[in-house]
Amino acid sequence: MPLPLSIFILVSVIKSAIVLGVLLTAVAYTVWLERKVVGHMQNRWGPTRVGPFGLLQPAADGIKFLFKEDLTPPHVYKPLFIAAPMMALIFALTSISVIPFGNSFTFGPFSVPQFLPFHYEMPFHWGGAVIGPYSIPFQITDVNIGLLMILGVTSMGVYGVALAGWSSNNKYSLLGGLRASAQMVSYEIALGLSLVGVLIQSGSFSLRAIVDAQGGHFWGFIPRWNIFHWQFIGFFIYLMAAYAETNRIPFDLPEAETELVAGYHTEYSAMKFAMFFMAEYTNMITVGCVATLLFFGGWHGPLFGPPLVQALLPVFWFAAKIFCFLFLYIWVRGTLPRFRYDQLMSFGWKFLLPLAIANLVATAIFVAW
Amino acid sequence: MHLFLFLMFGAVCVGGAINLLAQRHPITSALSLIAVMAALAGEYLLLGAEFVAAVQVIVYAGAIMVLFVFVIMLLNAGEEEQTKGSRVAILLGVPGMLTGGLLIGWVVLRHSGTESVPIGALPGHPTDIAQLLFHDFLLPFEVTSVLILIAIMGAVVLASKPEASAGKVG
Numbered sequence: 249m250p251l252p253l254s255i256f257i258l259v260s261v262i263k264s265a266i267v268l269g270v271l272l273t274a275v276a277y278t279v280w281l282e283r284k285v286v287g288h289m290q291n292r293w294g295p296t297r298v299g300p301f302g303l304l305q306p307a308a309d310g311i312k313f314l315f316k317e318d319l320t321p322p323h324v325y326k327p328l329f330i331a332a333p334m335m336a337l338i339f340a341l342t343s344i345s346v347i348p349f350g351n352s353f354t355f356g357p358f359s360v361p362q363f364l365p366f367h368y369e370m371p372f373h374w375g376g377a378v379i380g381p382y383s384i385p386f387q388i389t390d391v392n393i394g395l396l397m398i399l400g401v402t403s404m405g406v407y408g409v410a411l412a413g414w415s416s417n418n419k420y421s422l423l424g425g426l427r428a429s430a431q432m433v434s435y436e437i438a439l440g441l442s443l444v445g446v447l448i449q450s451g452s453f454s455l456r457a458i459v460d461a462q463g464g465h466f467w468g469f470i471p472r473w474n475i476f477h478w479q480f481i482g483f484f485i486y487l488m489a490a491y492a493e494t495n496r497i498p499f500d501l502p503e504a505e506t507e508l509v510a511g512y513h514t515e516y517s518a519m520k521f522a523m524f525f526m527a528e529y530t531n532m533i534t535v536g537c538v539a540t541l542l543f544f545g546g547w548h549g550p551l552f553g554p555p556l557v558q559a560l561l562p563v564f565w566f567a568a569k570i571f572c573f574l575f576l577y578i579w580v581r582g583t584l585p586r587f588r589y590d591q592l593m594s595f596g597w598k599f600l601l602p603l604a605i606a607n608l609v610a611t612a613i614f615v616a617w
Numbered sequence: 618m619h620l621f622l623f624l625m626f627g628a629v630c631v632g633g634a635i636n637l638l639a640q641r642h643p644i645t646s647a648l649s650l651i652a653v654m655a656a657l658a659g660e661y662l663l664l665g666a667e668f669v670a671a672v673q674v675i676v677y678a679g680a681i682m683v684l685f686v687f688v689i690m691l692l693n694a695g696e697e698e699q700t701k702g703s704r705v706a707i708l709l710g711v712p713g714m715l716t717g718g719l720l721i722g723w724v725v726l727r728h729s730g731t732e733s734v735p736i737g738a739l740p741g742h743p744t745d746i747a748q749l750l751f752h753d754f755l756l757p758f759e760v761t762s763v764l765i766l767i768a769i770m771g772a773v774v775l776a777s778k779p780e781a782s783a784g785k786v787g
Contacts, residue, residue: 396671403679414690
C-alpha cells in the first residue's frame with residue numbers, strides 16, 4: 249500500500265533530517281578517528297584532552313570553527329569565493345540521498361480509532377478504518393538510476409574545488425584547483441568503468457537491486473558478494489580511483505603541503521575551510537557506501553535474535569562495513585607517501601584505465617557466455 | 618506540483634541562458650551554462666526520463682563543462698571587452714530568432730490537441746534506451762563512435778608538434 253502524499257513528504261523530511269544528522273556526526277567522528285589512529289601509528293596519542301579519549305574533540309573543533317574570524321582576502325573574486333565551499337559541501341551531501349542503508353521497515357496495518365479530530369478530507373479513510381501496511385525503505389529516495397545519480401552528483405563536486413582555487417586569485421590555490429580538476433576528471437573514467445562490471449552482473453542501476461542480487465552464499469559459507477563473484481579486479485580499480493577522486497593520500501596532490509601551502513583552500517579560514525573539510529570526509533563516507541553496496545553485499549550479513557534486532561541488524565552490518573573502509577582510508581594515509589604529479593597521471597591513464605576496460609570486456613564475455 | 622516544478626526549472630533555464638550572455642566574466646558565463654544544463658536535467662526528470670537526466674548531468678554538467686572551466690582557469694581569461702555588437706547580428710540575428718520562435722510556436726500550437734501522457738507510459742527506462750541503442754539503431758550508433766574516434770585522432774594530430782617543424786611555429 250503506497251503512502252499518501254502528505255505523509256510521504258513528512259516521512260521524507262524526517263528521513264532526510266535523520267540521515268543528515270547521522271552523516272554529519274559520522275563525519276565529525278571520522279576526523280576524530282583519523283587523528284587518533286594516525287596518532288597511534290606514529291607513536292603519539294592523538295586527541296586526549298577534551299572528554300574521555302578525546303571524544304568531545306569534534307565538538308570543540310566545531311565551536312572553534314564557528315567562532316574564528318572569517319577572513320576574506322581583498323584580492324579574491326568574492327561571489328565565487330563564497331559559493332565554492334557551499335558547492336563542495338552541497339554536492340557531497342546530496343549524493344547520500346540515494347544510498348540504501350538497509351531493507352524496508354514495514355509497519356501496520358493499523359485500525360484508526362473513531363475519535364480522531366480530522367475534519368478535512370484525507371487521502372484515505374480515517375476513523376474506524378484499517379490503514380496500511382506501509383513499508384518504508386531505509387533510504388531517502390529509491391530511484392532506479394541510483395548509481396548514475398551518485399556518479400553525476402560526485403562529478404559535479406569538482407566545481408567546488410576548482411572554483412575555490414580560481415577565485416582565491418592566488419598561484420598556489422590556482423595550481424591546487426587545476427590539479428584537482430585534472431585529477432578528478434581523469435580518474436572518473438576509470439572509476440565509472442570499474443563499476444560497469446558489477447552493473448553487467450546485476451543488470452540494474454538501482455542500488456537496492458544490486459544489493460538484492462548479492463544475497464545468499466557460494467557453497468553454503470562464502471557470501472555471494474560481488475568481490476567474491478569475479479569482481480575483485482573491479483573492486484581494486486574502484487578503490488584506487490576513489491582515493492584519487494576524494495583527493496586522499498597517496499593522491500592528495502591538490503593540497504600537497506610541501507609544494508602548494510594548502511592547495512585550493514589556502515585562502516580559506518573558519519567555517520568556509522571547515523566546509524571543505526566536511527565535504528572531503530563526506531565524500532570518503534559516500535565512497536565507502538558505494539564500495540559496500542556494489543562489492544561487499546550492502547546490508548547482507550548474518551541475522552539472528554528477536555524481530556526488532558533482525559530489523560536493525562542489516563543497518564548495523566552496513567555501518568560496520570563502511571567503518572572498515574574508513575579505517576582502510578586512514579591506514580593508507582598513515583602508510584603511503586605521496587605520488588609525483590606525472591606518476592599520478594600516467595598511473596591513471598596508462599594503467600588503471602586499460603585495466604578497467606580489460607575487466608569490463610572480460611566480465612561482458614563471461615556473462616554473455 | 619508538477620506544473621510548479623516545470624515552471625521553476627524553466628525559469629532557471631531561461632534565466633541562466635540570459636545570464637550567460639549578460640555576464641562579462643567567462644567563468645560566470647560558464648557557470649550559468651552549467652545551471653542551464655542542470656535545470657534541463659530537472660525537466661527531463663519531470664518527463665520521467667531518469668536515465669537521460671542522469672546522462673545530461675554526468676556528460677554535460679560533469680564532464681564537458683568541467684573542461685570549459687578548466688580551460689578558462691588555465692588561460693586565466695580576464696573580463697571581456699564590451700562591444701556594441703556587430704551589424705550582421707542585429708540585421709540577421711533578430712529576424713532569424715523571431716522567425717524561429719514563431720515557427721516553434723506554430724508547430725506547438727498546431728499539435729496542442731494531442732493527449733497528455735502519464736509518466737512512465739513513454740520509454741525512458743535504461744532498458745528501453747539500451748534496446749534502442751544496441752538493437753534497433755545499432756549501425757548508426759557504432760558509426761557515430763567511429764566518427765568520435767576520428768575526432769579524437771584529429772585532436773591528437775593537432776596537439777602533437779612534430780619534432781622537425783617545432784621550431785618554425787611562431
